[in-house]
Amino acid sequence: MEPGRLIDITDPGDVRIAEFISIRERDLTGRQGQFIAEGTVVLSMLAKAHAGAGPVKAEKLLLLKNRVAGLSDLLAQFSEDVPVYVADAAVLDAVVGFHLHRGVLALGSRTAPPDLAALIGALPDDALVLVGCGISNHDNIGSLFRNAAGFTADAVLLDETCCDPLYRKALRVSVGSVLAVPYARQGAAQDVLGSLAEAGFEIWALSPAGTVEIDTITPGRRVALVMGTEGEGLPPVILDHFLSARIAQAPGLDSLNVGTASGIALYNIARAMGRLG
Amino acid sequence: MEPGRLIDITDPGDVRIAEFISIRERDLTGRQGQFIAEGTVVLSMLAKAHAGAGPVKAEKLLLLKNRVAGLSDLLAQFSEDVPVYVADAAVLDAVVGFHLHRGVLALGSRTAPPDLAALIGALPDDALVLVGCGISNHDNIGSLFRNAAGFTADAVLLDETCCDPLYRKALRVSVGSVLAVPYARQGAAQDVLGSLAEAGFEIWALSPAGTVEIDTITPGRRVALVMGTEGEGLPPVILDHFLSARIAQAPGLDSLNVGTASGIALYNIARAMGRLG
Numbered sequence: 001m002e003p004g005r006l007i008d009i010t011d012p013g014d015v016r017i018a019e020f021i022s023i024r025e026r027d028l029t030g031r032q033g034q035f036i037a038e039g040t041v042v043l044s045m046l047a048k049a050h051a052g053a054g055p056v057k058a059e060k061l062l063l064l065k066n067r068v069a070g071l072s073d074l075l076a077q078f079s080e081d082v083p084v085y086v087a088d089a090a091v092l093d094a095v096v097g098f099h100l101h102r103g104v105l106a107l108g109s110r111t112a113p114p115d116l117a118a119l120i121g122a123l124p125d126d127a128l129v130l131v132g133c134g135i136s137n138h139d140n141i142g143s144l145f146r147n148a149a150g151f152t153a154d155a156v157l158l159d160e161t162c163c164d165p166l167y168r169k170a171l172r173v174s175v176g177s178v179l180a181v182p183y184a185r186q187g188a189a190q191d192v193l194g195s196l197a198e199a200g201f202e203i204w205a206l207s208p209a210g211t212v213e214i215d216t217i218t219p220g221r222r223v224a225l226v227m228g229t230e231g232e233g234l235p236p237v238i239l240d241h242f243l244s245a246r247i248a249q250a251p252g253l254d255s256l257n258v259g260t261a262s263g264i265a266l267y268n269i270a271r272a273m274g275r276l277g
Numbered sequence: 278m279e280p281g282r283l284i285d286i287t288d289p290g291d292v293r294i295a296e297f298i299s300i301r302e303r304d305l306t307g308r309q310g311q312f313i314a315e316g317t318v319v320l321s322m323l324a325k326a327h328a329g330a331g332p333v334k335a336e337k338l339l340l341l342k343n344r345v346a347g348l349s350d351l352l353a354q355f356s357e358d359v360p361v362y363v364a365d366a367a368v369l370d371a372v373v374g375f376h377l378h379r380g381v382l383a384l385g386s387r388t389a390p391p392d393l394a395a396l397i398g399a400l401p402d403d404a405l406v407l408v409g410c411g412i413s414n415h416d417n418i419g420s421l422f423r424n425a426a427g428f429t430a431d432a433v434l435l436d437e438t439c440c441d442p443l444y445r446k447a448l449r450v451s452v453g454s455v456l457a458v459p460y461a462r463q464g465a466a467q468d469v470l471g472s473l474a475e476a477g478f479e480i481w482a483l484s485p486a487g488t489v490e491i492d493t494i495t496p497g498r499r500v501a502l503v504m505g506t507e508g509e510g511l512p513p514v515i516l517d518h519f520l521s522a523r524i525a526q527a528p529g530l531d532s533l534n535v536g537t538a539s540g541i542a543l544y545n546i547a548r549a550m551g552r553l554g
Contacts, residue, residue: 248548250553256423260423
């Protein structure tokens with residue numbers, strides 16, 4: 001890339017990079033429509049999304065000066081109107097509020113997630129979706145998206161009590177999949193599932209108390225897998241109203257991590273649907 | 278429990294609780310044979326291990342004063358020779374060096390992990406073991422143990438380049454399974470696998486480049502599943518010398534999280550071995 005595009009930052013208080021100040025704390029504020037991408041893997045997903053016609057755009061980059069040379073191919077994927085700010089380690093650490101050893105940050109934005117009905121309406125005839133209910137842990141939300149992408153889910157539908165997948169840590173754990181997999185975060189769990197049922201989806205709620213073992217299911221053409229929280233699990237009102245599946249495990253143990261459970265469920269159902277070759 | 282057993286701590290520098298000072302930093306030093314257990318779930322696993330004849334013992338507990346009443350059943354499981362120190366939040370936070378909102382800590386100890394040969398020699402005729410090679414991330418080590426316990430693995434074998442599963446965070450992510458599942462951490466990966474092969478184990482190395490899809494395997498009576506790191510994966514020398522299995526996923530994506538991959542592999546193989554009902 002042409003050196004002229006790099007903008008030196010020497011003052012941690014420079015207003016041009018104000019969005020990166022104390023990102024750990026600001027993470028928690030959920031700034032509407034904006035997000036922080038961290039690390040080269042997520043930056044690479046941001047570059048792809050930015051180049052597309054979708055809702056995600058890159059606003060600006062902030063890099064450790066000595067990382068720039070190694071990132072030239074990746075930086076070239078961003079259009080010229082995306083400013084690339086660079087700083088040395090002392091300035092960068094002073095901006096973000098901790099030692100950022102990876103040295104790769106970006107500010108992105110996305111338009112509001114689509115209306116739930118519109119997203120469901122746009123799904124193909126053969127579809128697999130992952131539904132999260134009450135998932136408030138950022139790592140777990142990130143894992144859901146990583147596994148959804150890995151196992152060809154068409155969308156992730158989060159109820160209104162799930163945390164925002166654009167949080168920095170969720171985005172990082174998802175290895176950027178939050179920027180690629182269509183999703184909505186809207187409505188009560190029962191309303192989300194009701195809309196899916198109306199759209200012809202076979203709805204499998206995952207629970208240790210589920211009635212059908214996950215690897216014995218012969219799925220239809222449209223399937224929704226529903227994940228609840230690790231502690232409480234899905235509420236009885238959901239387990240009673242829809243099909244329920246379990247993942248057999250050793251007796252007497254704490255349930256599986258929700259990310260792992262989603263991976264096992266998605267893999268088995270996607271295989272049974274013939275989506276994984 | 279009888280109130281007389283509780284020992285008040287009012288000075289963060291009290292030598293009786295010195296092992297809990299700045300646990301985040303000390304975490305990294307890997308004190309030989311001792312470990313910090315955090316939270317009620319891990320404490321509960323420690324209580325079970327302590328009551329048994331195994332290598333794990335509880336040395337002392339340190340609790341937030343207002344947690345004691347709610348933990349009386351759990352505390353009663355520890356023998357009387359385990360001191361229970363209690364402190365208020367200000368003292369506790371000053372000891373550990375950060376805000377410990379859960380307020381439940383214990384110091385445990387275990388004798389050295391068994392010799393690898395002895396551990397392999399003690400495995401039953403029908404056996405499933407999980408092998409980790411080069412897993413240096415504490416969360417991933419914890420996930421391996423959680424999934425090993427959840428899917429009835431008889432042991433976890435770690436090569437010498439894996440991190441110590443007794444690290445506070447690995448232990449927490451494992452929900453205490455590190456205290457329950459037999460393990461060894463010894464030797465080069467190839468030597469570990471060589472010993473397993475000699476003991477009649479069918480060895481399946483997991484890799485995106487594996488030749489057999491994991492859900493098509495008809496396993497023998499003794500199976501070892503081998504996990505490498507997420508970035509590099511298992512070295513060619515291992516993939517070339519042993520059977521290799523893959524988990525199909527969408528093309529062009531970053532590989533699965535190693536914890537999730539281990540869960541999918543263990544579930545499918547344990548099911549195929551008839552170990553999960």
